[in-house]
């Protein structure tokens with residue numbers, strides 16, 4: 001009988017391992033091809049299996065993913081740089097679309113950031129909430145705001161701070177109103193001393 005600490009078994013295992021390694025080295029190319037093809041054909045099955053494993057053991061997987069990201073930070077940065085060089089047009093277009101689609105969200109972040117900078121009150125809310133509250137009527141000229149017009153159209157929607165942030169106004173629901181972009185700009189141009197930009 002062979003037991004686990006049997007030197008004969010050990011020898012046998014080492015031989016098998018060496019044989020497997022040799023076999024792999026000799027047949028590397030087509031073995032890789034086969035495995036690639038298998039992965040390609042069973043993509044769905046493999047992904048499902050991974051997902052199931054992840055669900056079953058999420059914490060461990062998350063940790064592994066995190067470690068991987070930390071360990072390969074430089075590599076990823078290099079890869080991103082190269083990707084950008086090779087696909088700069090695609091990346092720029094993607095960023096442009098992203099900014100266009102998330103413009104209001106970004107504005108809302110900017111307002112909150114500005115509020116922190118000037119040390120004034122701020123609430124977290126989405127511009128659209130104020131536009132709806134004001135029934136899409138400009139608080140400066142009293143005319144309707146066409147919700148379909150997009151920036152930089154002069155009559156596109158704009159969040160106006162009744163007392164400007166730069167004058168100590170808060171970024172709160174109380175101090176904001178729906179406005180036309182052009183009305184907002186005009187209002188700022190009329191102000192005697194304007195600091196910062198129209199908001």
Ligand SMILES: [Zn+2]
Pocket residue numbers: 138139140141142143179180183
């Ligand atoms: Zn207006």
